[in-house]
Amino acid sequence: MIALVQGSTGAVGSELIRQLLGDTRFQRIIAISRRPLGVEAPRLEVRLHQSFTEYGSLSDVLPSVDVLFSALGISQMVEKDPARYREITYDYVLALARSLGAKTRMVFVSGQGADPSGKSRMLFARVKGDAERDLRALLGDRLTILRPGLIRPVVPREKRPLAEVIFSPIAAALTPIIPALSTTTVEIAHAMIQAVTKGGLDPLLSNSAIRRAARQYEAPV
Ligand SMILES: NC(=O)c1ccc[n+]([C@@H]2O[C@H](COP(=O)([O-])OP(=O)(O)OC[C@H]3O[C@@H](n4cnc5c(N)ncnc54)[C@H](OP(=O)(O)O)[C@@H]3O)[C@@H](O)[C@H]2O)c1
Numbered sequence: 001m002i003a004l005v006q007g008s009t010g011a012v013g014s015e016l017i018r019q020l021l022g023d024t025r026f027q028r029i030i031a032i033s034r035r036p037l038g039v040e041a042p043r044l045e046v047r048l049h050q051s052f053t054e055y056g057s058l059s060d061v062l063p064s065v066d067v068l069f070s071a072l073g074i075s076q077m078v079e080k081d082p083a084r085y086r087e088i089t090y091d092y093v094l095a096l097a098r099s100l101g102a103k104t105r106m107v108f109v110s111g112q113g114a115d116p117s118g119k120s121r122m123l124f125a126r127v128k129g130d131a132e133r134d135l136r137a138l139l140g141d142r143l144t145i146l147r148p149g150l151i152r153p154v155v156p157r158e159k160r161p162l163a164e165v166i167f168s169p170i171a172a173a174l175t176p177i178i179p180a181l182s183t184t185t186v187e188i189a190h191a192m193i194q195a196v197t198k199g200g201l202d203p204l205l206s207n208s209a210i211r212r213a214a215r216q217y218e219a220p221v
Pocket of ligand 1: 006007008009010011012013034035052071072073074075088109110111112148149150151152
């Protein structure tokens with residue numbers, strides 16, 4: 001399979017790249033990023049890109065991509081301007097989805113609480129919900145959506161937000177009792193891969209379903 005990864009420098013995206021490199025079902029992994037990944041491997045190709053609403057420079061690879069994994073996003077605590085938050089969270093994702101070939105699948109990392117009805121008072125829930133709804137209309141059953149709760153990076157971020165430093169250990173301790181609470185980046189990466197390699201997975205995965213899918217993941221030897 002040929003995989004395209006959007007958001008490949010993030011906590012989820014960088015773990016996904018590590019897992020894809022360990023999974024020989026993916027012969028070619030193309031990462032689209034505004035900065036280098038700091039990882040080199042024979043099956044990995046990094047496409048440096050600056051305009052995330054326009055993907056003409058990928059026209060040589062897009063028709064042959066089997067799956068787009070999208071983990072691009074930003075926290076509302078970091079991007080406080082609602083218009084800019086929407087541009088990054090919605091426009092950047094939809095623009096790439098609209099450029100995909102007719103058979104390409106997509107796995108999209110949304111978030112717990114996303115509201116496709118557009119009625120939520122929370123910007124995060126509305127914008128992620130809008131993205132889910134419009135991606136589903138565009139791709140139908142070629143789309144799998146993940147709605148994780150708190151994500152705990154297995155490899156720590158370069159700059160750890162204070163909230164993550166405080167809440168990650170608490171969530172790690174409580175998640176065995178409350179499965180909807182959190183996932184790790186490895187669990188998300190494994191569930192994303194399962195979404196395209198294993199038949200019969202639901203097209204919308206809750207936090208608990210992500211963890212269940214991840215438990216069944218086995219990399220081919
Ligand atoms: N973290 C959580 O607890 C959590 C919980 C639920 C849902 N989610 C969702 O899960 C997804 C992945 O989360 P994460 O924690 O892995 O995020 P992250 O570590 O912040 O990574 C975000 C990715 O998006 C890219 N990005 C952000 N702003 C961009 C911009 N203006 N232009 C181009 N690229 C941009 C980043 O690129 P650069 O490295 O170049 O900035 C990075 O590759 C996000 O959509 C997030 O909303 C996260």
